Amino acid sequence: MTPAARLAAAIELLDAIGSAHRKPADAIANDFFRSRRFIGSGDRRAVADRVWRVLRAHRRLRWWLARRESVASARLLAAASLLLEGWTMAGLAQAFTGGAFGAAPLSGSERAALAGLEGQRLDSPDMPEAVRLEIADWLLEPLRARFGAALEDELAALAETAPLDLRVNLLKTSRESAAAALAGEGIEATPTPLSPWGLRVATRQAVTGTAAFQSGLVEIQDEGSQLVAALLGARPEMRVADLCAGAGGKTLALAMQMDNRGHLAACDVSAQRLAGAVRRLHRAGVHNVAQHLLVAGDKWAKRRAGGFDRVLVDAPCTGSGTWRRNPYARPRLTPRDLAELLPKQTLLLGQAARLLRVGGQMVYATCSLLPDENEAQIAAFLAQHPGFSLRPLSEVWPFESVPPCVGPYLSLTPRAHSTDGFFAAVLKRDA
Numbered sequence: 001m002t003p004a005a006r007l008a009a010a011i012e013l014l015d016a017i018g019s020a021h022r023k024p025a026d027a028i029a030n031d032f033f034r035s036r037r038f039i040g041s042g043d044r045r046a047v048a049d050r051v052w053r054v055l056r057a058h059r060r061l062r063w064w065l066a067r068r069e070s071v072a073s074a075r076l077l078a079a080a081s082l083l084l085e086g087w088t089m090a091g092l093a094q095a096f097t098g099g100a101f102g103a104a105p106l107s108g109s110e111r112a113a114l115a116g117l118e119g120q121r122l123d124s125p126d127m128p129e130a131v132r133l134e135i136a137d138w139l140l141e142p143l144r145a146r147f148g149a150a151l152e153d154e155l156a157a158l159a160e161t162a163p164l165d166l167r168v169n170l171l172k173t174s175r176e177s178a179a180a181a182l183a184g185e186g187i188e189a190t191p192t193p194l195s196p197w198g199l200r201v202a203t204r205q206a207v208t209g210t211a212a213f214q215s216g217l218v219e220i221q222d223e224g225s226q227l228v229a230a231l232l233g234a235r236p237e238m239r240v241a242d243l244c245a246g247a248g249g250k251t252l253a254l255a256m257q258m259d260n261r262g263h264l265a266a267c268d269v270s271a272q273r274l275a276g277a278v279r280r281l282h283r284a285g286v287h288n289v290a291q292h293l294l295v296a297g298d299k300w301a302k303r304r305a306g307g308f309d310r311v312l313v314d315a316p317c318t319g320s321g322t323w324r325r326n327p328y329a330r331p332r333l334t335p336r337d338l339a340e341l342l343p344k345q346t347l348l349l350g351q352a353a354r355l356l357r358v359g360g361q362m363v364y365a366t367c368s369l370l371p372d373e374n375e376a377q378i379a380a381f382l383a384q385h386p387g388f389s390l391r392p393l394s395e396v397w398p399f400e401s402v403p404p405c406v407g408p409y410l411s412l413t414p415r416a417h418s419t420d421g422f423f424a425a426v427l428k429r430d431a
Contacts, residue, residue, distance in 0.1 A: 060132065
């Protein structure tokens with residue numbers, strides 16, 4: 001592809017992301033490139049890089065354009081991004097070439113909107129703090145409460161490119177053998193520092209096309225997600241419930257810990273997500289999982305009250321810990337989103353409590369950085385359920401290494417741990 005064609009593709013992808021209000025940007029990008037297999041790997045990387053540069057600077061770019069009273073179209077966002085990286089208006093005109101594969105030439109109104117950006121820097125001392133940090137205004141104080149003086153550094157880390165983490169499937173291979181298999185296909189992977197099941201690929205590569213992936217030796221899973229699954233302490237012959245199983249990422253990790261023995265119930269409210277897990281379970285060689293679709297009026301949970309040794313609540317959340325992968329979500333998150341999620345999280349904790357036997361343990365986890373979804377939920381649950389206690393991380397850490405966090409919770413961030421942002425608490429039913 002020519003540079004002009006790459007820019008045109010980037011604008012098209014930005015339009016697609018802007019039109020899909022709920023779907024993560026990385027999922028939209030995957031669909032975009034899957035339907036355009038004629039785009040080679042080098043061109044895909046270049047297009048994706050341009051798009052992610054825009055998304056990571058989305059609020060700042062809009063701020064610059066708003067000063068010109070301009071609507072921030074995908075074309076203008078891409079053009080403003082280039083200008084604020086040091087391009088000239090003359091160079092920009094050569095990039096918007098028109099023709100069969102290039103973006104249409106800039107109109108007079110677009111040129112007027114971009115006037116004055118040449119020679120400027122992306123960050124301006126006039127920007128409000130929330131704009132400069134690429135978050136919605138209302139998030140500034142909750143995140144400051146979470147991070148204190150480290151706020152800027154933590155949010156900067158959330159704007160970096162995430163590595164590609166893999167979980168080795170110990171049902172089929174070892175970490176060393178999996179790394180060797182990937183190396184044989186030209187992919188260098190190194191052990192993750194915290195999870196003994198993990199491998200990290202420094203740059204984004206087409207791992208799903210490798211024999212190692214297709215034969216079930218590895219699964220794509222962030223190291224933090226692996227640690228959350230490990231905290232549950234699932235073992236062979238246990239009865240385990242994954243209440244928000246989704247497409248099965250943590251379900252697969254739990255089945256591996258159980259050595260395919262015992263009973264693992266993978267539950268979700270989405271039939272589509274559960275169906276998407278079937279191929280993954282088969283590829284991994286997992287056969288101790290029973291899927292269950294949770295529907296209104298369902299008596300499944302009532303009939304199994306007190307019947308599980310372990311319950312995982314991987315709760316729906318704002319996803320603020322995954323902003324490296326979905327930077328567009330940073331400025332778009334609203335107070336209403338949070339307000340709708342909090343009662344769902346509370347309900348799931350209550351459902352999990354009823355499923356757990358006396359002496360059993362459950363893990364409540366989110367990929368959120370917001371205290372309302374994390375520590376506050378646990379405090380409220382313990383106040384309402386005196387028969388449960390919080391188990392400190394130091395007591396439940398499942399590996400020989402030192403726990404990565406100080407305090408009672410697993411609380412991971414990209415800056416401190418090179419993982420996505422995760423929170424997890426281990427709760428025991430005492431009575």
